[in-house]
Amino acid sequence: MNLNDNETEAVFRTEVQTFIKAEAPKAEKGVGGEEALTANWERNQQWFRKLADKGWIAPAWPTEYGGAGLSSMHQFVLNEELALNRVPRPLHLIIGLGMAGPTIIVHGTEEQKKEHLPGMLAGEDVWCQGYSEPGSGSDLASLQTKAVRDGDDYVINGQKIWTTLAHMAKKMILLARTDPDAPKHKGITYFIVDMKSPGVTVQPLMNMADTHEFNEVYFDNVRVPKENVIGEENRGWYSAMTTLDFERSAIGSTIGMKQSVETLIEYARGHTDDHTSTLDKNPMLRYELADRMIEVEMARMLSYRVVSLQNRGLIPNYEASMMKLYNTEMNQRIARTGQHILGLYGQLGRGSPLAPNNGRNCYTYLRSVAYTIEGGTSEVQRNIVAQRGLGLPRD
Ligand SMILES: Cc1cc2nc3c(=O)[nH]c(=O)nc-3n(C[C@H](O)[C@H](O)[C@H](O)COP(=O)(O)OP(=O)(O)OC[C@H]3O[C@@H](n4cnc5c(N)ncnc54)[C@H](O)[C@@H]3O)c2cc1C
Structure with a gap:
């Protein structure tokens, strides 16, 4: 090869x-x-x-x-x-460029493409994704936010949660229930919502790394024109899955992880401070670092697999889940190895003059907990690999 x-x-x-x-x-x-x-x-x-x-x-x-x-x-x-x-x-553009845009290209009308794609391409429009609700995360199809047709509009009522970038976003891709009597996957419609619409309220949520990335979003009689439906009414689930496949296929992050391991190696080689775990004091750290470097190379291979499928015009499915699962769990292991190497200094966050690498590892350690939840939890990814990849029966 x-x-x-x-x-x-x-x-x-x-x-x-x-x-x-x-x-x-x-x-x-x-x-x-x-x-x-x-x-x-x-x-x-x-x-x-x-x-x-x-x-x-x-x-x-x-x-x-x-x-x-x-x-x-x-x-x-x-x-x-x-x-x-x-x-x-441009990470703030990722939901538009990496998820909403490709979904509109696949499922949208020519008018929708003309209206929504140029702002993404100009690098100006921030988008967010309104899927999860307080009672619907892994079981997304149980979502309860309602959209009721009224003349040329739909009227939306309900709540979304964990909505990344909603506080900066101009537009949202939203899933809402349009047929409460249909089986749960069949009564959902996929909308584009202007975040400036009357009745949309965004409340910030701080994460455990103390940064503001996600939000709660409330919809109180929000009117959305019928032209903003992507695909057909009640068939939004299929467009939603296209978005998720694109989300889990997001590529290119393994280099960043390799750099994180290299930074730790550099630190471990050079650091002799009494208060810090060094390679001399703890030789087992060599093995940890070797394991992390092997894992980063494995992650790169999984990324190649996904990108080579995309290159052939295919949308990766369980292969993207495999990569997402492996990369995010590996990221947590890298952060833990970092904490072992930095010792007590690893707990110092940004702003502390004694924090190694400006507190980057402390931040990553806290933030990486969410990697295995966002975009679908590790358990959900394992289920996908087991069922669609290995052909095992549903649990
Ligand atoms: C940082 C971050 C950013 C996010 N950004 C967005 C966003 O922009 N837009 C958006 O819509 N959502 C977003 N989310 C939400 C995310 O998609 C959900 O948190 C995720 O899908 C899990 O749903 P839940 O939190 O309701 O947990 P639950 O579904 O309640 O899961 C709880 C636990 O049960 C396990 N579990 C659930 N079902 C199964 C099963 N069938 N088999 C085995 N185990 C199971 C889960 O793995 C988990 O451990 C974000 C989340 C995070 C952490």
Whole structure:
């Protein structure tokens, strides 16, 4: 098996490297979560506009919809180079560009494509995803938010929770129940909601890493025009699953994890402070670091599998679940290894002058708990792999 770039990918990689060298700002060391979105906002926005002008904000979208028409492998190369060079990535656009946009391309009408895709491609419109509710997460099809047809509109009432970026978003992809009498998967419709609509209220929720990423969103008689239904009424479940397949296929993050392990290795090699666990004091840390590096390479192989399916025009399914499960659990193991290496200093957060790497590991340790919940829990991913990948019966 040859995992090197082919000729066109190698040429593209050089082009990306040259562009980054000439145009990109440096990412802030040790900055994550909300800060990664807001630190140097104006400077980063200029950089994202340059990426958009180049067609590289949605490189694998078809050219007829404003993408660069590049292969998924080229997109993988671009993501790798952005991560390798530690330049800011437009993570606040991920729900639009990576989930809502591709779903609209597959299931939307020409009018919907014309209306919603340009703002995403310009790198301007932030989107959020209104799926989960207080009583419906893993069992998403039990959702209770209602949409009732009234003339040319639907009227929405209910509540969503854990809605990432709702506080910044211009638009939401929303699932609501339109037929309460149908079997639960069959009475759901997929909407696009303007977040400025009267009756939408966004309440912030802080996560345990003390950053503001997600929210509760309330809908009180919110009117949504019928033109904002994606696909057919009561068949929203199928579009919703397309979005989830795209969400779980999000690629390019393994380089970041490799860099985290490399940073820990550098620290463990160099650090001799009395209060810190070093390789000399705890030789077993060598094994931990070796395990993490092997796992990062495994994760890269799983990413290649997903991207090669996408490259052939297929939508990865249980393969994406396998990758999501492995990467997120590995991320938690990397954060734990970091805490073992940094010792007591690992508990110091951002802002503390004694915090190694500006408290990055402390933040990742706390934030990584959520990785195995968001986008579907590890148990749900294991069920998908067991049923669809291994052909085992439902539990
Ligand atoms: C950081 C973060 C960001 C998020 N962002 C969004 C967002 O933008 N939009 C959105 O809609 N949602 C979002 N979510 C919500 C996320 O999708 C749900 O939290 C997730 O699907 C789990 O649902 P739940 O929290 O209701 O847990 P539950 O479904 O109540 O699960 C509780 C526990 O039971 C287990 N479990 C449930 N069913 C099964 C089963 N059949 N077999 C085995 N075990 C099972 C679960 O694995 C879990 O351990 C986000 C969550 C987090 C943590």
